[in-house]
């Protein structure tokens with residue numbers, strides 16, 4: 001199965017000051033979905049996209065006509081309540097493209113339920129889901145509801161001009177997949193973690209993932225993080241190129257070290273990648 005890191009929507013844990021009771025770990029973990037054995041591993045990864053491109057040049061060129069290389073209308077912002085279904089849809093269609101009815105529907109419902117059920121993150125941690133939305137110019141966006149209104153970890157406001165979600169990315173400071181610190185195995189701080197990066201197939205190669213990563217970096221800076229980390233499957237050459245292009249470096253895991261990594265099939269290997277964040281707030 002694929003990474004099951006929570007997608008997370010705008011979750012910032014209540015601080016002890018505003019909610020002293022909350023110290024529960026995230027309740028937003030998805031149940032473990034096992035990929036059926038008939039599904040080939042490579043087809044769920046970057047390679048499937050490459051082979052699709054090679055075998056479907058005609059379709060690709062039509063997409064290029066419909067959506068020119070420059071996508072000025074794409075806005076990267078925090079996910080809102082009304083984006084839940086499309087976030088689930090983007091996640092499932094990108095990471096589980098082979099699933100067919102009824103499993104694909106069940107999977108999407110599972111993602112959706114997990115999101116709207118609300119969730120918490122450990123005290124002092126933050127998590128947010130970014131979306132790249134098309135056709136939702138900020139100047140035309142009209143909200144109903146108060147900015148302070150939250151449902152679980154979701155932005156409770158509803159926009160009448162929500163746009164169409166083309167890409168997603170989750171960023172958090174939960175550090176579940178970072179090595180613990182010291183003999184007391186303390187949770188690491190100051191390092192943001194990126195997961196669940198996906199762009200709908202017909203919107204790929206338009207710089208959307210780059211925009212999402214840039215926005216994640218700026219979010220991490222506003223949280224005071226000094227670095228940003230992620231796990232990328234070893235054989236996902238497309239994603240590896242994306243992160244290397246954005247300045248991430250593969251970190252060599254020390255011999256014998258038992259560093260945590262996303263919960264997937266045991267035969268899936270990961271690159272652990274990191275980038276130090278400069279202090280500038282360019283994006």
Ligand SMILES: CC(=O)SCCNC(=O)CCNC(=O)[C@H](O)C(C)(C)COP(=O)(O)OP(=O)(O)OC[C@H]1O[C@@H](n2cnc3c(N)ncnc32)[C@H](O)[C@@H]1OP(=O)(O)O
Nearest residue numbers: 195196197198199204205206207208209210230239241242
């Ligand atoms: C931490 C994680 O979540 S890892 C999981 C990554 N997600 C997936 O594998 C899900 C399936 N794949 C996807 O959703 C997409 O292909 C993504 C997210 C990997 C890339 O999204 P896109 O919006 O297409 O990427 P974008 O257009 O921003 O390209 C950025 C860079 O990635 C690399 N890249 C993207 N697509 C390709 C490709 N088909 N072939 C080679 N390199 C590619 C290039 O280096 C590109 O930079 P360039 O255009 O300057 O050459």
